[in-house]
Amino acid sequence: KAGVTQTPRYLIKTRGQQVTLSCSPISGHRSVSWYQQTPGQGLQFLFEYFSETQRNKGNFPGRFSGRQFSNSRSEMNVSTLELGDSALYLCASSAGTGGDTQYFGPGTRLTVL
């Protein structure tokens, strides 16, 4: 089976712009979770989608949003980018039954100038 794929792998944006990141889960997986990783805060949970519904959301401002399509692919959007949004954004997929193993993608490195 192919692993989790994320596109693009690297992205440079300027403050005020918006960005959309994409994640394709492992075939058959219905849950996709998104995480932000920064040197200062470490890994932080953004949100989880299961069968096109947001199941949970972390403590991030409303500028961070996401969605999941019927084929389980997911997108994450960040509007009005701030310098502090520079981070590695990781997605992970799982079967979605709760507490099951997550498989991580390689991440998208976002730099905001």
Next chain:
Amino acid sequence: KNEVEQSPQNLTAQEGEFITINCSYSVGISALHWLQQHPGGGIVSLFMLSSGKKKHGRLIATINIQEKHSSLHITASHPRDSAVYICAVKGYGYQFYFGTGTSLTVIP
């Protein structure tokens, strides 16, 4: 206040040594995960535990639900084990909480 605390933050070991990384958490959990992250960012899930002990090769993970504590052990450490090890817990509301990670360097 961090829901997940890991220790030590940094660890240097000689090849062949037995290594222990500890994780304590303060929330109710449905599962605890140990993750490995190599330079460059890729994360691999090593273990998922809800009770007891699991072993995979030279890696052993244990969890004590009553004490809200887990340990990751590496026997006969090798330079390729050098990585950041992250403890993560999944709360009952499907949200993940992460430790800050333990950076392990194994010297030949």
